[in-house]
Amino acid sequence: MADSIVTAENLVKRFDKLTAVDGVSFTIDEGEIFGFLGPNGAGKTTTISILSTYLEPTSGTATIDGFSVTGEAARVREIIGLVPQEIALYPTLTAIENLRFYGRMYNLGGAPLERRCREVLELVELWDRRDGRIDQFSGGMKRRINMGAGLLHHPRFLLLDEPTVGVDPQSREHIFDTIFKIRDSGTTILYTSHYMEEVELLCDNIAIMDKGRIVAAGTLKELLKLLGEGGVIELEISPPGCPVGLEEQVGAQTGVTSVRREEDRLLISSDNSARSLAPVMKVLEGRGCQVSNLELYTPNLEKLFIHLTGKELRE
Amino acid sequence: MRLPRKLWFVAAKDVLIIAKDRGAWMSLLVTPLLVIVVVSLALSPVYKGGTLHGTLLVTNHDTGSVGQQLVDAVAANPGVTIQAASNSESETLKQGSSTYAASLVIPADFSAKVQAGQSSQLQIYEDPNSTTSAPYLKGMINSAVNRFSAVEVAAKVAVTEALKQNPAAGAGAVAADATAAAGAQMSSQPIQVVSQPAAGAKELNTFDIETPGFAVMFLLFGVLNGAEGLLEERDRGTLGRLLVAPISKSAILGGKQFMVLALSITQITLLFAVGHFAFSMNTGNSRAGLALMVAVTAFTATAFGLLLAAVARTRRQAQAIGILTILLMSALGGSWWPLDIVPSFMQTLGHLTINAWALDGIKGLILHGKDFYDILPQAGVLFAYGSACFLIGIKMFKFQKA
C-alpha cells in the first residue's frame, strides 16, 4: 500500500455558532484520487480551505507530505495546487496572461514558464484560445483555465473543488480526461463534488460528507457493500407493522444475501435480483403484506447517501 | 530594504489590467481634466482683471470745491462712469438694493476740513455681490484720495515757503490760492500711474487656483478605484488563490499598493503637466518642492485607499463610504474653493483632511512663491497622516472572505 501524503485528524471549523466542519479525519494515499461527496453546505470547501492553508482550523491537525498546514503553511503552499470552486481568474486578462501570472507566483519564469503555460493550455485543450480574454470565454472554458492555473507548478497534491459546476457534458469529459492525465503523472488529487456519478467514475477512495461530518468512507466497492452486493430490491410495504420474522423468511430465498428493514421499507440485497424477486413476493403475499412500491437497482452512492442520511444528495 | 520579486509581478499584473481598462483612464484623467478646464474658464473673470469697469453713484454734499475735484480725479480713470445721485438713491444702495456696484457720499464739510488740515471722512457703500466692480471702484477712489493727500502736502509746503519769502501776504489767502492751483493741477495733469505686472511675476491664472484642488480630489477618487480593485480580488477569489500560493501577504498587498501609488503619482503629474503646457499653469519656483508634494500626497492618498478597503466589508460599501468621505474632504479641505474665504473654525476643521495639507503645500509653491523648505511642514504632516492610515489599514484588512 502506498504511503499517505495527506492526513487529517479531527478537523473542526466553526464560524461563530455554525460548525462547518465537525471532527473530520481521513488520510489520502500518494497517487490516488480521493473524493469528497456531499450536498451543498456539507463542509467540503471548508475542509479544502483548511488543507490548502486558506483557513485555520478551530481545532484538529492536518499534514501534507509531513508538513503541518498550520505550523508549516509556507512549505505546504509550495507543494499544493488549488483549483477553487469559483472562477478565480482576472476576467480582462487573456488565458495565457492569467497563467503566466500564476506561474510567476510559483517561482516559474522565462522559457520554463512559457513551456509550462503551453503544456497546460494543451492539456486543457485551449492552446488555440490562449489570447482570448477570460470574460469572453464560455463557462466550461473558464473552468478549464481555472483548473490549468492550479497545475502550472506540478503540484504534488492537487485540490479540485467542484471543477465541473455549470459545465456541459462535453467539457466535463474534457475535464475528466485531464484529471486522469494529471493523476497518471503522479499527482495526488482531492476531488469534491455533489455528483455521485463523477465520484464513482473518478475516485479510488471516497468520503461521504454531510453536515460537517464524514458519514462513510472507503473505496466505491466498500461503500456500496453497505447497501449489499449485487442488486437491491427495495420494497415499501403496508401495513407498516409487518409480521415478526419476516426478514429471516425473506433472507432464506434464492439469491438473497441480506435483508434490512427500515420502518416500512425492506432493502433486500441479492446476487440476482431478477431471480430473487418472485420468491420474495410470494413470501410477502403469504404473510399478508401489501407492496405499495417496488424498486430494483444496482447499489449506487445516491442510494447509499439516502440510506445514510435519510435525504437526497441533490435537493 | 529588498522588496520581494513577486511584489513586482503583482504590481505588473495590475498595470496590465489597468492598461486594458478604458473606463479607468476616463476617470483618472479625462474627467478631472474636463472639470478643471470648465471650472477654470468659468471662474476666470472672478479672479482676473480683464475688462474692469463700474458705475459709481456719487452723492456730493460738499459746499466747497475739493469734493468735486476728487470726483473728477476718480472719473479720470477709463473704466469709471460717474452717476450723480440724490440722497435717497445712495440710501438704497446702503440698504443693499441697487444696480450700482458702489456709491460714494461726500460730506458737506469736506472742503472746509481738508483746507483746515483736519481729518475728514468719505463714505463708500459696496454691493457685496459685486466681486469685481466694487473692489475696483473702491481702489480707484483710494488712489485718488492718496494723490489728493499728496497734493495737499505739496500745497502746504508751498505756502510755508511762500510766507517765508513774503511775510506781508496774508497766510489764509496764499493757502487758498495754492490749494486751488494744486487741485486744478491734480485733475488736469495727473501723474499717470500705469499698472502692469512686475518683471518676472506672471499674471494670475485660474488654472493655478483650480488645478491643484481638483487634482487632489480626483486623486482620492483614483485610490478609491484601487481600494475597490483590492476588494474585487477578494470577492472573486483571486486573492484567495494568491494566499495559498508561495507569496507573502506583504508582497501581495505591497504589490497592489505600489501600483496604486505609481498610478496616483502618474495621474497627478499628468494633470499638472496638462495644466502647465496647455493652460500655462504656474508650477512655482521649486520643482523639487512640487515633486515632494506630489509624491507625499500620492502616498497619503494611497494609504487612505487601503484604509477604505480595510474598513469596508464589501466593494459596494467601500464605494459608498469612499464617495462620501472624498466629497466631504474636498469641500472641507479646500478642493472646491480656497480655504482663506471660509471662517477660521472651518479652516481648522478643514485641516483634518488630506486635501487641506496637500493644497497648503502645493498652492504655497504655485501661488505664493514658497520654496522647498517652506513646504516641509506640510509634507511632514501628510507623511505622518499617510503612515497612520497605512498602519491601521494593514492591521485591519481582512484577506479572507467573510
Ligand SMILES: Nc1ncnc2c1ncn2[C@@H]1O[C@H](COP(=O)(O)OP(=O)(O)OP(=O)(O)O)[C@@H](O)[C@H]1O
Ligand atoms: N466564511 C464563512 N463564514 C460563515 N459560514 C461559512 C463560511 N464559509 C462556509 N460557511 C458555512 O459552512 C458550511 C459549509 O460550507 P462549505 O462551503 O464548506 O460547504 P460545501 O460542502 O463546499 O458546499 P457546496 O457544495 O455548496 O460548495 C455552510 O453552512 C456555510 O454556510
Ligand SMILES: [Mg+2]
Ligand atoms: Mg463548496
